[in-house]
Amino acid sequence: MERNSTNGLIKELRGRSIFLIGMMGSGKSSTGPVLAEILKYKYVDLDELIEKLTKKTIDKIFIEEGEKYFRDLETQCLQEIIKFPSTVVSTGGGVVLKKENWGFLRQGIVVWLDINQQVVIERLDQTKSDSRPLLKGKNVKLMYQEILEIRKDIYAQADLRVEINNEGVKSIAEKIIRALKEKIKN
Numbered sequence: 001m002e003r004n005s006t007n008g009l010i011k012e013l014r015g016r017s018i019f020l021i022g023m024m025g026s027g028k029s030s031t032g033p034v035l036a037e038i039l040k041y042k043y044v045d046l047d048e049l050i051e052k053l054t055k056k057t058i059d060k061i062f063i064e065e066g067e068k069y070f071r072d073l074e075t076q077c078l079q080e081i082i083k084f085p086s087t088v089v090s091t092g093g094g095v096v097l098k099k100e101n102w103g104f105l106r107q108g109i110v111v112w113l114d115i116n117q118q119v120v121i122e123r124l125d126q127t128k129s130d131s132r133p134l135l136k137g138k139n140v141k142l143m144y145q146e147i148l149e150i151r152k153d154i155y156a157q158a159d160l161r162v163e164i165n166n167e168g169v170k171s172i173a174e175k176i177i178r179a180l181k182e183k184i185k186n
């Protein structure tokens with residue numbers, strides 16, 4: 001990545017934060033820190049922040065308090081995060097569900113990591129983690145497709161859509177940078 005042109009982009013961004021949205025497993029949390037480093041931005045992972053504040057895993061929050069409680073926490077945290085400029089934020093896949101959240105997301109640039117379904121289903125099947133209660137004990141493929149069907153039109157409201165297959169985080173971050181440059185040019 002050419003340094004001068006990245007410096008130009010950073011200037012053009014004028015401190016606007018970048019929100020990474022997309023389905024579970026699309027690479028938001030792994031790409032976010034790399035993107036932040038390139039842009040010399042701060043980095044926040046929304047799920048991690050919630051886990052730190054509550055001292056509970058996402059899974060435990062869903063079990064003990066329920067999804068609505070988690071969604072409300074998500075909104076409260078987002079409301080705080082937007083106070084900080086120049087931040088890359090990796091959101092949880094369901095952050096797009098509440099209309100209210102879009103009011104916050106729109107204060108920055110919203111980037112949809114639109115990952116190839118086959119790639120992500122294989123990935124999710126292999127890495128069952130405590131942060132994905134919606135898939136726990138379910139047929140991952142069916143559940144994933146069901147959730148995507150509900151959300152895909154909402155994700156499509158992002159400012160930028162970046163198609164992802166099986167590339168590594170650095171390539172994804174560079175794709176995002178290219179998309180941002182393209183957007184800013186127009």
Ligand code: S3P
Nearest residue numbers: 023024025092093094131132133
């Ligand atoms: C969720 C996605 C998860 C986490 C929670 C709910 C969702 O985050 O916020 O399990 O509704 O899609 P990731 O997208 O980082 O897996």
